[in-house]
Amino acid sequence: MFRRAANSTSNAQAYISEKLDELSITSSPPIQEKDPNFGTNPIIKTFYEGNGSCDGFYNWVETPPKQLKEKKARAYDQVAIMLYKVKDHDKNTVGGRTPLKIHSIDVQSPLLTTALKPVVQDVGVFLDEHDVAKFAEPFKPLFFCYDKILALRGQAMGDVIFREHLHLLTQLMADLFGEMRKKLRSLQQSHLMSFKLAWTYFPKDSTIVAATEDCERLFQVLDTEYVCDAGGSRLEILCQHIVFTGAAFEWETTTLKIPGFSGNVPVSSLPVYPIDYHDNIEGLKARLTARGKKVFEYQGLEYREYTGIGLDEKCRKYNVAGRILVDFHGYAKHHLGLQRSEKSPNNEDSPAEEGAYLKPLSDKEQQANKAAMLKRSKDLMYICPMISGFAMKDKVWRTLSPSSIALLEEAYILTVKFYVDDIRPLQWNDEAYDHLVYPEGQKDLVLTFVENHQRTKAGLDDVIVGKGQGLVHLLSGPPGTGKTLLAEAVADRTRRPLYYLHAEELGTKADLLGEKVKKVFEMATEWNAVILLDEADVFMAERSYADIARNELVSIFLRELEYFKGIIFLTTNLSSTIDAAFRSRVNIHLFFSPLSFTYRAQLWQKFLDRLLAESPSPNPPFRRLEPSEIEQLAAWELNGREIKNAVKTARNWCLCKGYEISVERIESAIMVTAPMASKQVRDT
Numbered sequence: 001m002f003r004r005a006a007n008s009t010s011n012a013q014a015y016i017s018e019k020l021d022e023l024s025i026t027s028s029p030p031i032q033e034k035d036p037n038f039g040t041n042p043i044i045k046t047f048y049e050g051n052g053s054c055d056g057f058y059n060w061v062e063t064p065p066k067q068l069k070e071k072k073a074r075a076y077d078q079v080a081i082m083l084y085k086v087k088d089h090d091k092n093t094v095g096g097r098t099p100l101k102i103h104s105i106d107v108q109s110p111l112l113t114t115a116l117k118p119v120v121q122d123v124g125v126f127l128d129e130h131d132v133a134k135f136a137e138p139f140k141p142l143f144f145c146y147d148k149i150l151a152l153r154g155q156a157m158g159d160v161i162f163r164e165h166l167h168l169l170t171q172l173m174a175d176l177f178g179e180m181r182k183k184l185r186s187l188q189q190s191h192l193m194s195f196k197l198a199w200t201y202f203p204k205d206s207t208i209v210a211a212t213e214d215c216e217r218l219f220q221v222l223d224t225e226y227v228c229d230a231g232g233s234r235l236e237i238l239c240q241h242i243v244f245t246g247a248a249f250e251w252e253t254t255t256l257k258i259p260g261f262s263g264n265v266p267v268s269s270l271p272v273y274p275i276d277y278h279d280n281i282e283g284l285k286a287r288l289t290a291r292g293k294k295v296f297e298y299q300g301l302e303y304r305e306y307t308g309i310g311l312d313e314k315c316r317k318y319n320v321a322g323r324i325l326v327d328f329h330g331y332a333k334h335h336l337g338l339q340r341s342e343k344s345p346n347n348e349d350s351p352a353e354e355g356a357y358l359k360p361l362s363d364k365e366q367q368a369n370k371a372a373m374l375k376r377s378k379d380l381m382y383i384c385p386m387i388s389g390f391a392m393k394d395k396v397w398r399t400l401s402p403s404s405i406a407l408l409e410e411a412y413i414l415t416v417k418f419y420v421d422d423i424r425p426l427q428w429n430d431e432a433y434d435h436l437v438y439p440e441g442q443k444d445l446v447l448t449f450v451e452n453h454q455r456t457k458a459g460l461d462d463v464i465v466g467k468g469q470g471l472v473h474l475l476s477g478p479p480g481t482g483k484t485l486l487a488e489a490v491a492d493r494t495r496r497p498l499y500y501l502h503a504e505e506l507g508t509k510a511d512l513l514g515e516k517v518k519k520v521f522e523m524a525t526e527w528n529a530v531i532l533l534d535e536a537d538v539f540m541a542e543r544s545y546a547d548i549a550r551n552e553l554v555s556i557f558l559r560e561l562e563y564f565k566g567i568i569f570l571t572t573n574l575s576s577t578i579d580a581a582f583r584s585r586v587n588i589h590l591f592f593s594p595l596s597f598t599y600r601a602q603l604w605q606k607f608l609d610r611l612l613a614e615s616p617s618p619n620p621p622f623r624r625l626e627p628s629e630i631e632q633l634a635a636w637e638l639n640g641r642e643i644k645n646a647v648k649t650a651r652n653w654c655l656c657k658g659y660e661i662s663v664e665r666i667e668s669a670i671m672v673t674a675p676m677a678s679k680q681v682r683d684t
Helices: 002-027 070-077 110-123 140-144 146-155 160-189 281-298 328-335 363-374 377-382 431-435 440-451 483-493 510-527 548-562 597-614 627-634 640-657 663-673
Strands: 081-087 100-107 133-136 192-194 207-211 216-229 232-244 249-259 264-266 272-274 302-312 317-326 386-391 396-400 416-419 471-476 498-502 530-534 567-572 588-591
Touching (some): 081 160, 100 110, 100 160, 110 133, 110 140, 110 160, 140 160, 146 160, 160 192, 216 249, 216 377, 249 272, 281 377, 302 386, 328 386, 328 510, 363 377, 440 483, 440 588, 483 498, 483 567, 510 530, 597 640, 640 663
Parallel strands (some): 471 567, 498 530
Antiparallel strands (some): 081 100, 100 133, 192 264, 207 216, 207 272, 216 232, 302 416, 386 416
């Protein structure tokens, strides 16, 4: 039985081997040896493009195409102007005949080329008087220089040949543009535009208005081009405006688009149109010039407030309201990753030093940029009103206009822009520190350390250089006791930006946490900002063998905190679960106990005093409560946040109904905002 199986297996293998041999013989071409005479003949063999060649595919043939006879070719070379015509498919074919149109013009006359050279140079065309001047449809240089070319007739009086050649050219231009110019004048007088003639409205160096619902912008035209693709037909306008590069104000090119349209439309209704069709040209120029000057104030690091629209790189809009940091250097470094300067090490004129980085401008350099631009008074209206920066509330980079700044978070950091007109000076809240109910000695200690951190951090460094230079505050206690308010109040009192973070914004992925924390710490240190990491329990929790993933998060955060050189406030409601290694890295630990009766009375008095100061008078008259009434309210066992909510609810209720504020109405508000609260019974 086993012998039979072995024989059948052997036969199968032999059969498969035989079939594979047959397959290899039939599928593999025979290998031919290279001709030993390959490439040895000292001859150049020429092939020519044959019939059927198109779009990069060539049918090569040995027979050359039919050429002009030398006598006829010389005759062609002697003519002053050569025209090339093609069928005009925009017009109807009648009786089998299709009208023709001029496709291109070659000006061969050296006299004409020499005369045209300085004229067309103004529209960006540079001619060589020793070469043929070639113009293609729609003949922009000839159209935009029409009047200047006609004016050359005054120079041709003494030269008969030049006068004859110029007459040929002007007659050709009259035939080419006569009907079009007549139609164009009619449209322009009616402030209308047709899509076919749209390019004639945008000569080189002309000023155009790009009007959006957010702001008006001015650009300088460089060129135009019609484009037709899957997205439809459109006129693309290559133009330029002035942007701040981080080192200087320079021209930057961009492309604006006018979608195709049928018939005639009002010029000013288009997304882009010449400034001549604006209803208040001088007012627009003055307004945009003043706006451009605002940008000079944001070349460095500036802490401001913003309320407006932020735009990302895809022009998506985001509402931004709050504090922002205008920081082009930080935007380039942390968002774009442009740490090294763009100086080439091969540039002999200004060799870049090894390790050269893009650096923030000094005050002197900023003033020099401003002075240089003020001398270019006519260019100020072209300055881009968008400014790069960081929205502190959103934690995202945005590009701002002189009126706005924002940041969009996608993966971690994305770019957005702000409008300069919406940027306002920052109003520091000094009252917040006074409003905070906490022992004055400990408040003053925290304030003093934060105010003098730069001066004191170098006093006692760690054994390892660079470690232990940060100022770490741990604020622990139940909700509503003033932990977050302390960090916010100290940041405002010391005039520092507040970088507010929630733990979930850093995430819980160990492979990403280190880079995110390092980036946040680096930005905050450069900005001299105070970091507030709220609900930081996940990064401070005591490590255990049962949760390896959380242990890794704590270890990563501890490592980054060790080398942090700035100021950070960490808040937690679970102080009993903090890891021992974390406690040893805390410089100041403040515990916030539940509010006592005395502190609750102080808070009620502070909130009601603010209510009295901010409320309209005398409708309704928010009277000052008596001390006995304040004590009655303080008997309720509430935290600070609950007291604020109750006052706010009572205020809105009394405003809507016209009631007078009273203890009874405030207690009614307590019952709906904190229904689980109890009232402490005090001995009289």
